Amino acid sequence: xxxxxxxxxxxxGAARGQGEQEARLFAAEGxxxxxxxxxxxxxxALAEEIGALxxxxxxxxxxDWQAAVAAARRAHGHVDGLVNNAGILRFNSLVDxxxxxxxxxxxxxxxxxxxxxxxxxxxxxxxxxxxxTASYTAVTGMAAVGTYSATKHAILGLTRVAALELAPRGxxxxxxxxxxxxxxxxxxxxxxxxxxxxxxxRALDGLYRKLVPLGRIGKPEEVARxxxxxxxxxxxxxxxxxxxxxxxxxxxxxxx
Ligand code: NAD
Numbered sequence: 001x002x003x004x005x006x007x008x009x010x011x012x013g014a015a016r017g018q019g020e021q022e023a024r025l026f027a028a029e030g031x032x033x034x035x036x037x038x039x040x041x042x043x044x045a046l047a048e049e050i051g052a053l054x055x056x057x058x059x060x061x062x063x064d065w066q067a068a069v070a071a072a073r074r075a076h077g078h079v080d081g082l083v084n085n086a087g088i089l090r091f092n093s094l095v096d097x098x099x100x101x102x103x104x105x106x107x108x109x110x111x112x113x114x115x116x117x118x119x120x121x122x123x124x125x126x127x128x129x130x131x132x133t134a135s136y137t138a139v140t141g142m143a144a145v146g147t148y149s150a151t152k153h154a155i156l157g158l159t160r161v162a163a164l165e166l167a168p169r170g171x172x173x174x175x176x177x178x179x180x181x182x183x184x185x186x187x188x189x190x191x192x193x194x195x196x197x198x199x200x201x202r203a204l205d206g207l208y209r210k211l212v213p214l215g216r217i218g219k220p221e222e223v224a225r226x227x228x229x230x231x232x233x234x235x236x237x238x239x240x241x242x243x244x245x246x247x248x249x250x251x252x253x254x255x256x
Contacts, residue, residue, distance in 0.1 A: 002030025003232040008076040010034040013086030015043035017183035021224035034072045059086045059112030065119040080128040084116040094146040109151035127170030131230045136179040163240030172239035174230045179246025181218040213248030
């Protein structure tokens with residue numbers, strides 16, 4: 001018996017990184033996964049490998065959401081899980097951030113999460129789960145990622161309000177707040193065929209050894225296990241909560 005047997009779960013931004021590991025783990029646990037992304041080749045290849053359905057979904061476009069939900073319904077008859085995982089990051093001080101850049105990040109991270117809740121929750125006729133991917137920067141500040149941090153704070157607000165509004169329909173809504181996780185977002189060398197990704201990962205490990213009490217960067221598979229917990233019956237009495245997964249980074253600072 002898998003923890004998600006019979007469940008139909010849409011995972012956005014699932015072509016790579018944390019979303020990919022969530023899709024793989026959910027499929028292994030018996031879910032019918034809908035892999036959604038804008039990276040069509042990677043997403044379709046993953047879907048084929050794990051026996052999932054691939055849909056092209058730009059999370060900032062409402063028509064894409066409607067098409068994705070219709071495709072899921074056609075394939076499986078219902079939808080009862082969503083992981084809003086897609087996200088982008090831009091580095092800039094607030095005063096140097098062009099409005100276009102600010103709006104681009106808001107469109108993917110914040111509007112994408114809103115549209116996911118708005119479009120998928122009405123499809124959940126027999127209860128369901130929504131897991132929103134926020135961030136460590138949703139619960140504390142971080143210089144140079146102000147736009148990103150603002151959108152991730154907003155995701156916690158959406159999570160709490162959605163949990164209140166959807167609880168009467170048996171839909172639980174929670175958020176994950178990952179610290180530094182070893183994906184292309186925090187380690188862009190993973191996307192550069194010429195770069196020595198292992199060497200960069202080692203350098204990042206050196207950085208996080210200083211910052212993070214557990215002494216290392218997190219793995220996308222570790223976040224996927226939290227997403228599974230929040231999507232499965234194991235979390236049946238939990239809704240409206242942010243879950244920090246950061247190796248202890250947020251616990252405080254060490255002065256020695
Ligand atoms: P990643 O860059 O590897 O993956 C992001 C995925 O989102 C990619 O597959 C990308 O194609 C997809 N995406 C981007 N824009 C999209 C759009 N408009 N529509 C649909 N898909 C889109 O990074 P990741 O670390 O796997 O990021 C997953 C989530 O975790 C993001 O929300 C990110 O903000 C969050 N997060 C990451 C870290 C980290 O350190 N990596 C830390 C905290 C939170």
